[in-house]
Amino acid sequence: MTSAVAAARPAEFAPWNDPAQTPLIRFENVTKRFGDFTAVDDVDLAIYRKEFFALLGPSGCGKTTLMRMLAGFETATEGRITIGDEDMAGIPPNRREVNMMFQSYALFPHLSVWDNIAFGLKRSDMAKDKIPDRVQEMLRLTRLEKFARRKPHQISGGQRQRVALARALAKAPKLLLLDEPLGALDAKLRQQTQFELMDIQEKTETTFVIVTHDQEEAMTVASRVAVMDNGKVIQVDTPARIYETPNSVYVADFIGDVNLIEGNATLKPDGLVRLAWAEGAPEIIATAGEGLTDGARASFVIRPEKVAISAERPEGRNNVVQGRIHDIAYLGNISTYHVELPGGQIMKAQTVNNRRQSRRGFTWDDEVWLSWTDTAGLVLAG
Template identity: 60%
Template structure:
């Protein structure tokens, strides 16, 4: 029986769940060092054809090094890298069926848009007529056919980004590598471009590999995300699984906002576990079978948007905390309440601002109750 997906899925596409599926890109026990620094540490990874895959992590985690090894700009100290069944060892960058799009775009300022897109095709010796057809096809694809004669300085940042994308796609590589491609765009344009890239990748049926430190970017565009730390992959999963079911405190804390409470496991009955959080002074019941022994230290993780905040005391003291509003962040669409509990521990709750007028808005120093459902959080053992 196929695994039921968590959260929304963009398409009926999950070759990683098929044991018979052959990976399109594969890293096998790859290690890369720079002097004494281990950038990538005995890493193995499988990416499938037509997948939009994201490598996500902070600076120095090894994600860009992985992309550069796939492109041929760096050589592994150990391990093997395969693309479509071919071992890439010894294959120079210009002979690899991949293309890379950089954050800087690297457009030629003295060339027109169409000349920039055509540059790589001319270098390959493609016939002039075919170059014209391919350039026209690519500019139409990125909706820049009316800007063909312009120079890069006559374009907006978003348009230059699309020129760089068209040039990267013109040679029709098997894999497109995207190195922080949207970092130079403003927030609104970046959000629009994320959806454009997703739609384009699906339309072309190509394999995209993006490197980013922006979790929202990875969550929006990728079919799967590999969260990296210190040269290793900590978790690989779909965006919804990464967010809803992190496998460690590192992943839970790295992706989005999270409340983490150190607890003791007090009871287990089937798929229900009971915890006690001594610092917060509360008992927690969760619909999850926890792989730990009674008395072990575990951590309860819950997202702020899953925490209810109210003046009214809940019927049960289980999954409930009393606190005092310490700080409020009004973001327009939502308000984030920072509530101090015992020992000045803080629990965050996010409330959607569904109307302009509220009879009694919560304010600083108000005493409130926080509560949540038994299936709202997750228990982490590491």
């Protein structure tokens, strides 16, 4: 995981921490079944005004079904969905103050960029003489003024994405739903467009809900992320907290790169925990995570960038292990060392390549020491 982990919003934007704030959207005990299959399983969720909220998870986890229920394309089997305190049961998609932007963009190929953006406005109750100004405003917002008369096939993929966004925002919905909106773009353009989306969302102050399986995308754009698995919401929190303090092994493993070491946990009075993990190996001392009980089977989770690698044994640390470099991944800005420990466990450590021609201190089969502080990792139940 890159520096994109940093929260996409200023620290002061945290309505979920303010008891006086009322959520724009509520999912209350929402379940959706298709026959015998449960796609969404008893979900409780609150999303606030002006928030850029991400539903993140692997294919089949229920995130798209959750979005389709919000849009009105699916009906909840059980539970209640409200937008602005209004129960959405029985309200069709065209009567909700919600718009949806699809991965395919669904632009009309025979219409110009201008006419694509104006299409929905012409079928709304907006006065006809107001439409040109609104279209021009959307063109300015998405920096498409020069392309107004072009057809979709005459502009780039990133520009088509912005046309679809402009069209979706033209009617000023309370809520914009984005279904894998950047999936069709190449990596560099996708990264650029993520920041454009954030900028547009902040300028319009529209609530955005994005569905994605791309962890880095969710961590970059969102004020908060809901990590899903098998129809359930596993954790909802800011990107930084999802990354630094996951509430389960599943979340820790799904978000970014992580080392996992299983063992038996013994709780200490100071909030730390000892993990016995391999015969003859020193116990790991780490911070106790959520739901951990004394004597339970548990997993130590630590990010590779928090593991130091050295040729000499470091002094003054509790957590020190020796191993042999099994593999090296050079990723340009960082190098990841895969170190095999005496019992066969592979542990990863990362170093920053902060010089153009990095002096290679370590190579394959070198004996090295790995170390980390007592608070660098978590011990989580399971």
